[in-house]
Amino acid sequence: MKYAICRNGETFSGTINVLLEKNETTLIFKDVPAAICDNCGEEYVSSEVNNTLLKKAHDAESKGVEIELLCYAT
Numbered sequence: 001m002k003y004a005i006c007r008n009g010e011t012f013s014g015t016i017n018v019l020l021e022k023n024e025t026t027l028i029f030k031d032v033p034a035a036i037c038d039n040c041g042e043e044y045v046s047s048e049v050n051n052t053l054l055k056k057a058h059d060a061e062s063k064g065v066e067i068e069l070l071c072y073a074t
Contacts, residue, residue: 009039015072016043018053025061029053032072 014036018029032053034043045053052072060068 005042006037006040009037011035011037014043016045018045018072020053020057022057022061025057025065026067027057027060027065028069029056029072030069 012035014034015031016034016036018032020027020029032045033049034045036043049072056070
């Protein structure tokens with residue numbers, strides 16, 4: 001699939017790390033599935049993955065988590 005931003009690269013499936021910060025909560029997600037541009041290296045996640053990350057972040061903030069390292073799959 002052509003990447004929409006640089007228009008020169010193709011995307012490939014891979015995994016990335018994602019850092020989310022809100023108020024006093026910092027979360028690091030490892031092994032997040034993403035599409036990565038082979039030309040510019042830009043990474044992006046699907047709307048389904050994004051929704052999962054945001055739900056986990058909301059749950060962590062509600063529990064008062066300050067910092068946590070999570071594997072996306074669990």
